[in-house]
Amino acid sequence: MRLMIYIPTLSATNTLDSRILTMPHETRSTTNTMSLARATWLILGLSTLVILATNLLSPPLWDEDETRFAAIAQTMLNTGDWIVPTYNQTLAVDKPVLMHWCIAVAFALFGTSEFAARLPAALATIVTALVILRTAARWFDIQTGLLAAIAFISCVLIGIESHAATPDAILVMLTTLTTILVADGLLPSTSNGTLTRMSTPRAIGIGSLCGLAVLCKGPVGYAGPLGVAGVWAMWIACEEHFQRVSSGERQGLFSIARIVAKSAVQSLICIRPIVITLAMLAVAVPWYLAVHVRTFGEWTSGFFLVHNVGRFAAPMENHNGGPFFQSIALLIGFYPWSCFLPLALGTTAWKLWKNTTSRETRAPLGLLMLWIVIWLLTFSLAATKLANYVLPVYPAAALLVAAIGVEASRRERWPHPRWMIAGIVSFGLGGIALATGILVASRLGLSGAEAAALIGVIPIVGAAMCLRAAHKNDPLAAIHCFAVTSLIFLAVLVGPGAWYVGRSNTLPSLISDAHRLAGGRARLASYQENAHSVAFYAGSHVAQPDSPEAIVAFLESGSDAFLVIPENYFDEISQRLPEEIKIVKRVRPIFRKQDSLLIGRARRDPENLEQIGANPGGVIR
Structure with a gap:
């Protein structure tokens, strides 16, 4: 039996720890299952539309990147030149062309407007949320899928980027699809733990997605997801080989190195990197070659040498920070769900180390951990620091927090009660910090935004309600309250709050x-x-x-x-x-x-x- 199967009921047969979770295994009717699935999709659809549609039309483009990308797309549409990205007769070398194409198509369909410029990011966020829902439902269960999708769409940075005319939301969609498709094609069977060799059509499809990601933001769209998948596949293969050999064969550096090398070869064979790479090149190279020829190499050297190698080697545009910048940025950007991210990471690491998870969930949990750690570590080493560099981590973080949260809700008592209370309290403290930050910003140039500080009241009230549910030892009610409060908070933040602040764009x-x-x-x-x-x-x-x-x-x-x-x-x-x-x-x-x-x-x-x-x-x- 393959690991990646659809979960037709709400039983605990595919939860984080079958020894703890004792939900009954009764078979539910097909009608009830379909009704539950429809209700789940309806809840997610309505939540996503409310957040993404809120204030998508009215605010002007007030970020420098937004206006630059929109101006490039406007130029493409006006001149008919869809190869060379320019704005105001200036060559734009900082990003490839996919985002410009998407905005230009939206302009052609809906006219040149802020709504059309931001529509590709909103659609990409919807697709990513649906992929997260579907994936979590297969790997864990439908409740985890719904909670993970809500966690993704209701965190601060995703709410901002889904309303921005920038390529980040599209990159997140493509890297998420790529990582999950690779995992689905490799996940070992539950009987022997052996990696499954990826089929050729799947490898071509994954390579095509990588090609689009490279057209969106460069080599990171290829190296990022495949780097995560490659390390994860090697970990799976190493575990398999170490379990098969005797303890005597594991001793000595030479024996360990031989097992690791054998595992690396096996993972490469299963991933089929040659097929993926060829498909990626077939999609991405034509445009890169065309823009190189049209600009006599100016765009190519500017993008690869300055905006890739240069940004990694040295800070650009004063975007610098210490080694923990990206970790702190993740905690802020993933708020309010980051209140429980440290607990989710610690709990998952402990389970993997002690091997207390079921075979069915060990591989997905390991993938989510590596997904977060590799992206975070890579961009922590880069000299140029921007919070959106680790945005591809957010789907994995949402899946992990949801998985741990749903497990906690099914226990008779709160697991790790002190950590849980600390997470709820930090939820309320985040509201206080937001209100304080808005008031300070109003004194530093964000004139007339004082009333927007009232948004910080929402997390404070939500935290109080969650604490009440926790005091009654009702984890499920606390999670429901947290999820609903997060949706309301984000809807107000990117809706009336953003409109109120957007009036300052003159x-x-x-x-x-x-x-x-x-x-x-x-x-x-x-x-x-x-x-x-x-x-x-x-x-x-x-x-x-x-x-x-x-x-x-x-x-x-x-x-x-x-x-x-x-x-x-x-x-x-x-x-x-x-x-x-x-x-x-x-x-x-x-x-x-x-x-x-x-x-x-x-x-x-x-x-x-x-x-x-x-x-x-x-x-x-």
Whole structure:
């Protein structure tokens, strides 16, 4: 009997520890099973749609990466050049092309908008949640699948990235599919523990997914999931060989090395890396070769040497941190479920070390542990540190926390009660930290966001309710309460909370005013401002003059010419400007200590004359 089977009932035959869990093995009717499956999919579907649809339409693109990727996709759609990624006539070398293609297709279908730009990430998150549900239902049971999917979609960083026009959600989807498909193809049979050799069609499909992941974010889309799967397969093979040999044959370094080498060969044979690699190259190489030829190697050298080797070897763009940066980032980004992640990791490691799990669940648990550790360790060694680098860990973390949580709910008493209480208390403390952080940010440039601090009340109330359930020794009620509170918290955080904070993004209104003042479509230039952000909302090329003389020449070229410039750079050009060219608009960007200024000729209509009269310095606010 193969390990990877569908669980048609809610019995404990495929749970974490059959010696502890004593749920009955009665057979349920097919009708009840189908009703439960439909209810499970309905709950997950509604939860996912509520979170992902909340505030997907209204907030402007306010992250630099979002506007750059959207501008690249906009350029592809306008020019018909789907090979070379450019924005504002500048070659973009930091990411491959898959994300740009997805956004461009969304623009073609739904028009150029924030909703269309963010739609690929939202769809990728939905697919990942469904894959997690299906996988956990096979490896453990349906309750674990539902809880794991909810844990994934209701953690902070996934909620943010699912609403962002960035490639991270797509990479997570592809690496999750790849890792799980490899595991499904290799999982040993329960009778002899031998790895199963992967079929050729499966290997080709996995290689194709790796090719898409390489088109999404580069070599990490191939090396990451296959590195995890390779180490895991070697661990399975080593256990098999060590169990087959006598204790005398295990002694000595030479004997151990021989067993390890034999296990490595067996795992390579089963994974079929040549077939996977060839399929990956068939999908990814055509575009990489085309962009290399079209840009005469400039894109290739910039991406591989600067944004891969360079980022790993040295910090870039001030994104640095200590060796524990990624671990701390995981605890913050996976909140609120990270409150129980250390317990889940410790419990699972102990079970694997003491070999107290059933044969059916030992291999999946080992895979989840290696999945988390390998990704986390790899990017902890990288010099450039960003929290989203370890985003592919989140599906494994959700599966692991759910598996341990469901096991705990089926016991008569709380296992590890002190750790459980500590996790619940940290849930409430996270709400206090969030509220404090928002209040501090409102003093540092996030103006008007004080009311958003009320979001922190949700985890505090949820923690109190979970503590009450724990006091009554009702683990199942505590888990239900935690899951519901997490969904409400994330829905409010990425919904009304993000909308409230998003009001601080003033760039779209600044560009809109420039068009209005021009009496049609303004010609825009930027100086010491992000040209790609201006270009996306302007919908046209944005000039980038590099000297005061060039700025003045641009502004004098017509009444439709306007310049976006930070206030602290205005003195460089103020004495050179003709009398009719003034500051016609000023806004305060988020987390900036100076305003962004719009410089140009104000139209002499009644509305503008009234505004200029109210501001003697000629500034329209």
